[in-house]
Amino acid sequence: MSPADDTASPDSVNTLPSAPVDGAVTSIPGAPPAATLSPDELTDLPDDRYLNRELSWLDFNSRVLALAEDTSQPLLERAKFLAIFASNLDEFFMVRVAGLKRRDETGLSVRSADGLSPREQLQRIAGRTQTIADRHARVFLDMVQPELAENNIHVVGWKDLSPQQRERLVEHFHEEVFPVLTPLAVDPAHPFPYISSLSLNLAVTVRDSPEGPEHFARVKVPDNVKRFVRVDDLIPDPDASDEVPAKAVFLPTERLIAANLEHLFPGMEIADCHAFRVTRNADFEVDEDRDEDLLQALERELARRRFGSPVRLEVADDMSEHMLELLLRELDVNPADVIQVPGLLDLTALFEIYGVDRPQLKDRPFVPATHPAFGERETPRSIFATLNEGDVLVHHPYDSFSTSVQRFIEQAAADPQVLAIKQTLYRTSGASGDSPIVNALIDAAEAGKQVVALVELKARFDEQANIRWARKLEQAGVHVVYGLVGLKTHCKTCLVVRREGSTIKRYCHIGTGNYNPKTARLYEDMGLFTAAPDVGADLTDLFNTLTGYSRKTEYRNILVAPNGIRSGIIDRINVEIERGRAGDERARVQLKANALVDEQIIDALYRASQAGVPVEVMVRGICALRPGMPGISDNIVVRSILGQFLEHSRILHFGAANEYWIGSADMMHRNLDRRVEVMVQVRDAHSVAEIRDMFESAFDARTRCWALQSDGSWVASPAAGEEVRDHQLQMIKRHRRRPERSA
Structure with a gap:
């Protein structure tokens, strides 16, 4: 589910290198000449025809969060989706938000396709992110955590433990955790320590006496120990049996440390303690023209990544104003970049909870079949x-x-x-x-x-x-x-x-x-x-x-980016337009991708819709196309399917030309302009039939999905009470009953 492979890194503003690869199938056999659109024909498309890609990505992650809210999903799968949401958001800030901040700080006033400046996008992202971060935390606190407890899986605090459990955990703290902790004081002799990206930390204030001045210290939660301590591993559940599974009791390590701070600061009174977490810029560039050895240059830049500037500060929502002001000042963080989180920070750790051996609370194990x-x-x-x-x-x-x-x-x-x-x-x-x-x-x-x-x-x-x-x-x-x-x-x-x-x-x-x-x-x-x-x-x-x-410069049956895929796709869309205008009822464009952002391809799809050609888009993540605009995109539908498997394939179908293409390229600037990508035409009849069946299932009106609206919102479909089918389950069934192909 994570978009790490395809949807996180920013679109560079660098110019293109000089023609390193050119790949275009130069003609389409049997097709009329491609319909070339003149500049005058483009002027009737509205200026607001694109959705913002960053906000669209946040919408995607909200759909991931909706899976965690969906009570029809197995409980531990919902916990996993909470972890995926958190991991996705971390990467979004490290790369996308970092890129926007760099543009804003350097004065690059490049506006997005929807007309927003980097600063305007950052403002909208900040507001949206706090909202979904609250929702994310509340789904865990109010829904998933109580249901886990009902199923004998407990995420607890120090006060929830019995005296026997606390005694054993103090021993565990001294044996396993205390030796690797390093409390760092902040005073004239001790500058504020460097806070590494995504590390979990405790901000602690201590004093010599109730009336004495407060002193600040930072304690890093070690990243080389598990985030959760399995209490039941230390003290086995005496009531466990074959009929009653043992309790799985998890204590967050930061809570274990916070409960034992007196061992780190003996003789001092603990005045306050709160968790915080910094996300730093992980977006870097390697000057390949300057550096003769790319491998060494990249290693050098990876070392620098640790010291990127902060782009987000997550704090517990009960952190005192005084402590928050200190962190903002010392970390040089803009108050707009603060996310206040109720409950636990960094729910990526829920992957550990997902590892509990409770098969009844997970999806049925899926075993792939040999073709x-x-x-x-x-x-x-x-x-x-x-x-x-x-x-x-x-x-x-x-x-x-x-x-x-x-x-x-x-x-x-x-x-x-x-x-x-x-x-x-x-x-x-x-x-x-x-x-x-x-x-x-x-x-x-x-x-x-x-x-x-x-x-x-x-x-x-x-x-x-x-x-x-x-x-x-x-x-x-x-x-x-x-x-x-x-x-x-x-x-x-x-x-x-x-x-x-x-x-x-x-x-x-x-x-x-x-x-x-x-x-x-x-x-x-x-x-x-x-x-x-x-x-x-x-x-x-x-x-x-x-x-x-x-x-x-020419290929026979593949399209190659950076110079061949966009033009090849647009040429084929234009063929569908021409044949649709000529009355060919087969004219149709079907597109499946992780992201649809490229304006030239989007405009070509708008033209197809205006010509009456049906356009069906299945996109997992970002979509900048706005469907359902009267006279512009009436004939375009956009769907998003999320489920047990991460929809990742990129597939194109051009109906009148009867062409099917698969490949590595998403419909994004970076894929089409700054990457070597390959798409190949699928011509074998059996293979074509399989792709056709996949599209039929994905776009079936009964298939559970989210449908994109003209205002940019996503609506669950089908509506409540209507017949619903699961696309991925249908694919499993179809592949299991697929007959062996004869020679």
Whole structure:
């Protein structure tokens, strides 16, 4: 659910690099000439036709919060959505708000598409954020926490504990917590300490006597211990049995520390103690033109990220005015950037609560199935043999990643006939995890194959992990490259070159999601496997561009950003307009993405609506398009589906042209102008049918979703009392009954 991969980083105001990649399918077979819109034709679109992208993102996170409020969701899933909401909001401030503040402070008066200055956007964000932060806290305090207690899962305070529990916790404090605490005084000899981003802290005032002056100290809650202490682990529940599960009792670590402050300040009276948390600017840029070694430059900037300026200060809502003024002064925080939170700060820690072993309070475990094309048969055969029979479209998480994408790369690594593997890696695994994809590439290199890995070092918040993977790959003999200067390589592509008899054959995978087996179980994505010669030739040209000095300008069956995807999409929308005006009832545009922000694509969709062409948009997060405007967007509907899986695929359908495209690009400036993205046309009849079924389910009037209104609000649909169906559940059912495809 988190938008870390696609929706958090700001749109840079830098100019574009000089034509590093150009990818455009230059003609659409059988289509009339594209309808070119003159400047005069654009003037009848209203100035207020765009919604603000930042406020739209906050609306998205509010929809995540609505899932935590939804009592039809399993209880621990609701707690998880509270944690996701908090994590999303942290990243929004670190990147989006930080970017707006930088523009405002440097005097860049670049207005958003809806006409707001950076300062005006920050003012609206501040007001909206306090409202949803209050709502977020109240959902936990008034709804989720009491229901957890009813199910024998307790989040408690010090006063809620028995004398025996307190005694044992004092022992635990001295054994596990006290040794790593460092109280920092603030006085003429001790300057105010640096507060690291997202750390949880206690602001403490102490005095020598009831009449003596107060002294301020800061105590950081250690980030190398769990946020919650499991009290029941320290003192087992004597009433637990097979019929009655043991109580799960959680004490927040900051409450344990606050209850034992006298051990940190012996001989002093504790006057006041409140929690606070600072969020700092994590948005940085690497000067790739100046720095010869991108890896070293990025490591230097990552070190600087820790010292970014504050963009948000979260405080307990009962913090004294005097203490808040001190924090504002010492941290140099604007009062408008203060968020007052009732109850616990940093509810991302609820991921720990979600880990409780209570399967009845969670979604039923979902086990992905192997795609029928790759299923076990009496005579085992390789994925290469399967692809020689035809293309295969996989739909994760319904189709297993491990028995499709992972197996494809592992078989390529082990196959003596494979000569080369070329792959892009954007996010492949967490910093502490293992990556079967990376391991397979290492195995291939050690077996003597030519292996090229394009590792995107600038994948936000995965930079450290990708630096580690890059070095590991280099040590194994893999040719590691970092892409093109000024661009992020965000495409999801893998090319396998194999000798078959006297010929060389190429096998390809192009996807919408990362080569990450962990997120593939949680993110909804699609991937196309093909041995089509034109796609293989396209990927060969693309990798030559990414690794060398090629300036390929035309591709056969893929669209490539930064210069080819926007124009390719608009050309195809214009074809639908032309055919719709000619009376072709098949004219239609369907678009599924994480975000729809790009003004040129939005205007093209408005033109399609004005021409009577139905437009259906399914967007998970941000949408700047305003549907339902009379005479402008009457024929456009926008839906958002959130659920057990994070809707992540990017898919386009052009009805009259009968074209289906999947790929890595969202409809945003950064994706279309400042990233290397790839979209591929899906031509196989079986695969087309699967995408068509997905769209039919997503846009079914009975499907549970949120519908965007012309005023920018989102309304739950269908209305209460109407028949409701769950899109993701329908996808699970369809994939389970999908027959094995014949050769």
